[in-house]
Amino acid sequence: MSPPACSLIYLVVFLFLSVFSFTNTHAHHCTERFLSEAKQRNLIITFCKRYVERNGVEIAMYLHEKSRRLDIMVGARLEEKTGWLAWGLNPDPEARMVGTQALIGIKYMNGNLLWDRYNITSFTKIGCQLLPSAIDLNISNFNFSYIACLQYYVIQATIVLPMKYDVEKLNHVWQVGIDVAERKEPKMHPRGLRNYDSTETINLRTGKRLASRVHSFRRIREVHGILNIIGWGMLLPIGVIIARNFREFPLPCLGWQRYHISCQAVGYIVGSTGWAVGIWLGRASKHYSFPKHGTFGIFIFTFATLQMLFFKCKPSDRDEFRTYRNMSHHVVGYSLIVASYINIRKGINIMHLDVKYWLPAYFGIAGCVAFIFLVFEIVSWFKFLCDKFGLWIICGKDIPNEEANSRKASREDGKVQPSDTPINN
Ligand code: HEM
Ligand code: HEM
Ligand SMILES: *[C@@H]1O[C@H](CO)[C@@H](O)[C@H](O)[C@H]1NC(C)=O
Ligand SMILES: *[C@@H]1O[C@H](CO)[C@@H](O)[C@H](O)[C@H]1NC(C)=O
Ligand SMILES: *[C@@H]1O[C@H](CO)[C@@H](O)[C@H](O)[C@H]1NC(C)=O
Numbered sequence: 239m240s241p242p243a244c245s246l247i248y249l250v251v252f253l254f255l256s257v258f259s260f261t262n263t264h265a266h267h268c269t270e271r272f273l274s275e276a277k278q279r280n281l282i283i284t285f286c287k288r289y290v291e292r293n294g295v296e297i298a299m300y301l302h303e304k305s306r307r308l309d310i311m312v313g314a315r316l317e318e319k320t321g322w323l324a325w326g327l328n329p330d331p332e333a334r335m336v337g338t339q340a341l342i343g344i345k346y347m348n349g350n351l352l353w354d355r356y357n358i359t360s361f362t363k364i365g366c367q368l369l370p371s372a373i374d375l376n377i378s379n380f381n382f383s384y385i386a387c388l389q390y391y392v393i394q395a396t397i398v399l400p401m402k403y404d405v406e407k408l409n410h411v412w413q414v415g416i417d418v419a420e421r422k423e424p425k426m427h428p429r430g431l432r433n434y435d436s437t438e439t440i441n442l443r444t445g446k447r448l449a450s451r452v453h454s455f456r457r458i459r460e461v462h463g464i465l466n467i468i469g470w471g472m473l474l475p476i477g478v479i480i481a482r483n484f485r486e487f488p489l490p491c492l493g494w495q496r497y498h499i500s501c502q503a504v505g506y507i508v509g510s511t512g513w514a515v516g517i518w519l520g521r522a523s524k525h526y527s528f529p530k531h532g533t534f535g536i537f538i539f540t541f542a543t544l545q546m547l548f549f550k551c552k553p554s555d556r557d558e559f560r561t562y563r564n565m566s567h568h569v570v571g572y573s574l575i576v577a578s579y580i581n582i583r584k585g586i587n588i589m590h591l592d593v594k595y596w597l598p599a600y601f602g603i604a605g606c607v608a609f610i611f612l613v614f615e616i617v618s619w620f621k622f623l624c625d626k627f628g629l630w631i632i633c634g635k636d637i638p639n640e641e642a643n644s645r646k647a648s649r650e651d652g653k654v655q656p657s658d659t660p661i662n663n
Contacts, residue, residue: 268296271388276311279394285445291452292436293414296390297325301442306399308442313390314414321345322424323382323391324413326358327375329402333409333437333449334525336360339373340411343382343393344418352422353382353393370422374400405442412436431459431588434526455519462515463585463596467603469509470538470578475607477501478571483614506546509578513539528588534581538574545570579604 268286276283276298286298293314300309312325326340335358343353354370355377362368380395399405413436417425427433439449447453477498484494491497516535520527545567586596 268298272296272298272313272390275313275385275388275390275392279311281309281311281394284442285440287445289412289436289438291432293412293432295323295325295412295414295436297410297412299442299445301405303443306405308397308399309395310397311392311394312412313385313388313392315389316345316391316414318416320347320416320418321391322415322418323393324356324411324415324424325393326356326411327397327399327403328409328411328437329374329400330409332525333411333439335411335413335437336363336525338411339375341377341380341393341395342422342424343391344422344424345384345391346418351382351384351391353380354422355380356424365426367419367423376400407439407448408442409437409439429526434523451523455523458515458519459589462512462519463589465508465512465515466578466585467582467599469505469507469512470542470574471582471603472607473501473505473508474542474578475575475611477505478575479607479611479614483618489617502546506542509542510539528584531581531584531588534577534584538577538581541570541574541577545574 268288272288273283273286276286281298282300283298284300286296288294288296295312295314297313298311301307302309310325312323314323316323322342322344324340324342326338328334328338330337338358340356340358341353342356343351345351355373355375356368357371357373358368376398378396378398380393382391382393384391413427413433415424415427419425435451435455437451438447440447480494480501481498483489484491484497513535516532520532548563548567582600586600589596
């Protein structure tokens, strides 16, 4: 199959999947096998959930209303040689990492399993060692074990909830990490959305979700990605291809400027909307961030805006000035495209940990743009060689150079020509 056809199919599949995933719910019932394991361990279930997009953790809980006793069982696959599984409650108003009173089970290289209690503070977040300490939960029957038939590592515990935890609005936080150190020290978890989204506020009596990051952000993140891909990743590069190839060489087309400008204007509007959504997302998720992706984003927006503003600025008649202006217009234009592709890739990497169809979509679109670009480039060079050396036999009928030149001359009417520098000579 040819690359454009490939990418078209990718695009369709990708749009279909993203529309489909809009209607999907993301906390699932837990698996049969986990449920039956929980029952075997005498855990009467108030609710049991599987957080597929949030580290794939399964959590079963049972609340004894009168005594405020909470039985929990938390399971996850720890696929690497070492790893850790954490679960905890946060008495603060928000379900977040800092402030969580956590139970952590650690798997060591030699198969050793250790578990303990951890008070997670803002020092943990800035990278201080996380070591076992007292926490303000009364915990009993706490252990961490491996269930071979499920291939799950499981934390089990009984907690007597202090009064400051509201059973109808309980913040629970979980996490899965890979690196561990001696003396029961878990190391920083990966930095993906699946890690940052691993929190929820629930009503323990019903098991209903009151707040969760995945639900409120998921669609907005997808809208952000799609707008940015269409704006910066498709329309702007196509605009550049138009300016580069339809001005006079290899396919002179008198209306090229109109198409170039409208492509860039629409691309800029769509891309900036996507960028604004990104800024909103960054603001809304105040406990975590993606600094490199965000910084690239701000640079892209700033330079694209400058490019758009300078377009308005009419060059004086001095040729010298016009040359510089055109040069900077080109340099900024090409750099923007490269930076956009880098940042789209970064954005997709953030999403890709969780949703696998973004990466093929990226390669589909990038491949398509690169393919069109290359085809024009080859045609250009071919024509250039033809014109220069007059190899009419392989080149066939062509617009001779003089005609292109006279066309160029006919345009010298003082109008703004943003990219009117000669190329390929
Ligand atoms: C082992 C030591 C740990 C380190 C060094 C660490 C570090 C971090 C950092 C730096 C962030 C924010 C990233 C950013 O600002 O962009 C973060 C976010 C997060 N971490 Fe940890 N973490 C650790 C352990 C844990 C544990 C044990 C849990 C769960 C009980 C957890 C749950 C979370 C969650 C849910 C977030 C998302 C932001 C939030 O809710 O505050 N982390 N972590
Ligand atoms: C050139 C194009 C792009 C620009 C200019 C851009 C810009 C931004 C900005 C400014 C942020 C806020 C960063 C922060 O402070 O945390 C952001 C966040 C984000 N972007 Fe992009 N982005 C682009 C492409 C993409 C793409 C293609 C995807 C995915 C397919 C994507 C996914 C995300 C995600 C998941 C977040 C974090 C959302 C959250 O905090 O929950 N971005 N983007
Ligand atoms: C947990 O750490 C915080 C911050 O350092 C501290 O204020 C709190 O008293 C600690 N909790 C317990 C139970 O030690
Ligand atoms: C913890 O809970 C148990 C009952 O499960 C109780 O006997 C014990 O006194 C409690 N300890 C503290 C420190 O509250
Ligand atoms: C872990 O604790 C639970 C509850 O006390 C118990 O049912 C289970 O058998 C324990 N598992 C292991 C491996 O010790």
